Amino acid sequence: MSRRIYNGMLLAGVSVALGAIGGYWFAQQHLQAMPSAATEASASAAEQRPVLYWFDPMFPQQKFDKPGKSPFMDMQLVPKYADAAGDSATINIDPRLTQNLGQRLATVKRGGVASNLEVVGVLAFNEREIAVVQARTSGFVERVYARAPGDVLKTNAALVDLLLPEWAAAQEEFLALRRNGDAELLAAARQRLRLTGMPVALIAQVERSGKTQPILTISSPITGVLQELTVRAGMTVAAGDNLARINGLDSVWLAVAVPEAQASVLAIGQAVEARLPAFPGEILGGTVSAILPEANTNSRTLRVRIELPNPDGRLRPGLTAQVRLTGAAEQELLWLPSEAVIRTGRRALVMLAEAGGRYRPVEVRLGRENEGKTVVLQGLEEGQQVVASGQFLLDSEASLKGILPSAIPAAKELQP
CATH class of the missing domain: 2.40.420.20 (conserved putative lor/sdh protein from methanococcus maripaludis s2 fold)
Known part of the structure; x- marks a missing residue:
């Protein structure tokens, strides 16, 4: 009797276990089916929204006509829906x-x-104020005065003494005609001395003293900086040889580089204000004298030349300046x-x-x-x-x- 009861109870336990397992399996299948249905419903709704195009958010300017992976980034393309077009702009x-x-x-x-422009410039010599001293006839260098490149000279400052044999012979002839007393021949001889290149002051000195002047002192024709002195004592010079080069200081150039994008601001005669670190607190005025026709291909700038007066000679080439170009406001x-x-x-x-x-x-x-x-x-x-x-x-x-x-x-x- 006890064995029969035991078998009945075992059978009942197995039935309960099978029922529980079956219920669990059915519940799992039902739960798995629910998200699938939701996903399918969502996908179906998404498919019903018309898509204008797909795009990569990192490169929105590029549009694609179908979904997929972006060729630019490792990410999926994003759809742009037609019902969001009203907010797309x-x-x-x-x-x-x-x-x-x-x-x-x-x-x-x-x-x-305003058409103002701030640039940086560098002072340079005014190349229009250059005096080149040459020998007008052949001769010999008797003396070179104590000058060196970089010296500031005054007008008529002595540079070299030249011994000129050809001029001495012409002066002898002129004095002989002067002693003869023939006015017409004397006038012709005087004109001949001028044609040889002899200075009028030297001819007057010969005529006044009655003696030849074989040595000529060459002096600086302007006030400025001695740039070159190419002769030494004892040298032989020929007609046309350069003896010295002098650069005037009455005015200086301020060279500035203006970006090509600002070319429309530039004009000849435009007023300029310059501030130099060497003279703090001072504003120097000048004008644009030239806009050079060729641009700098490396810096893409235009070269502008500004002329500044320099009456006291304190503006020295090589100094920098902060430049303001002032134009009329449009x-x-x-x-x-x-x-x-x-x-x-x-x-x-x-x-x-x-x-x-x-x-x-x-x-x-x-x-x-x-x-x-x-x-x-x-x-x-x-x-x-x-x-x-x-x-x-x-x-x-x-x-x-x-x-x-x-x-x-x-x-x-x-x-x-």
């Missing part, structure tokens, strides 16, 4: 968050934009603060602020920049507001959302 930011982002707006204005130009511009290398963008906390990237074509103002040639209108601080955060958000800036029409080609 702008970014919405809660106005309460703009202060936390440090955002600041600026207004596009129309008015005068009126009725559309401009915005330079800090609002986002330069990508190939184009310039701004974040245009719209009503309701919306922002839109806009491509602009810019003109010159001066004193924190940049001229707008195309892309904006007067009175519009742009983001002047915090625009880079908005630009990054626009890139992540695949929002492309509104482009401006390509510039028309000039017809020949």
Whole structure:
């Protein structure tokens, strides 16, 4: 009897265990079926949303017509749905968050934009104030005065004494005719001395003293710096040989390099202010005397020559100067603060602020920049507001959302 009871109880336990196992299996199958159904429903809903294109958030300007892996980054392409097209051109930011982002707006204005330019220059000799001293006839160097390159000379400062045999013979002939008393022959002989290159002062000295003057003292014709002295005592010189070269100091050149992008600011006769570290607190005035026709291909700059007066001779070539070129302000130009511009290398963008906390990237074509103002040639209108601080955060958000800036029409080609 006890064995029968034991068998009955064992059978009942096995039945309960089998029932529990069957229930657990059924529950697991039901639970696994539920997410699959949800996933399929979600996928079905996603398939029903029309997709405009797929894009890589890191390169939103590139669009793809089918899903897959990005050729730029190791990530899947993101779909851009048609029902989100209404928000695809702008970014919405809660106005309460703009202060936390440090955002600041600026207004596009129309008015005068100055054409001032700050550059650095170096003083140089005025190449127009050069005196070259030459021998007018052949002779010998009797004496060289104590001069050396770099000396500052006064006008008529003695340089060398030359012994000129040819001039001495011509002077003897002239004095013989003078003793003869024939006025016409004397006038002809005097003219002949001039044609040999003899200075008028030397001819007058010979006629006044009645003696030949075989030694001629060569002196500096101007006040300036002795650049070259090419003779020594005992040398033989021929007609046309260079004896010395002197550079005047009445004025100096200020050579500056102006970026080619600022070429429109330059003009001949333009007023210039120069500040030299050698003379702190002083402002020297000058004018643009020349804009050289050839640009520097390495630095992409134009060479400009400014002439500064130097009456006291204290401006020395080689000194540096901070130069300000002042031009007339052009009126009725559309401009915005330079800090609002986002330069990508190939184009310039701004974040245009719209009503309701919306922002839109806009491509602009810019003109010159001066004193924190940049001229707008195309892309904006007067009175519009742009983001002047915090625009880079908005630009990054626009890139992540695949929002492309509104482009401006390509510039028309000039017809020949």
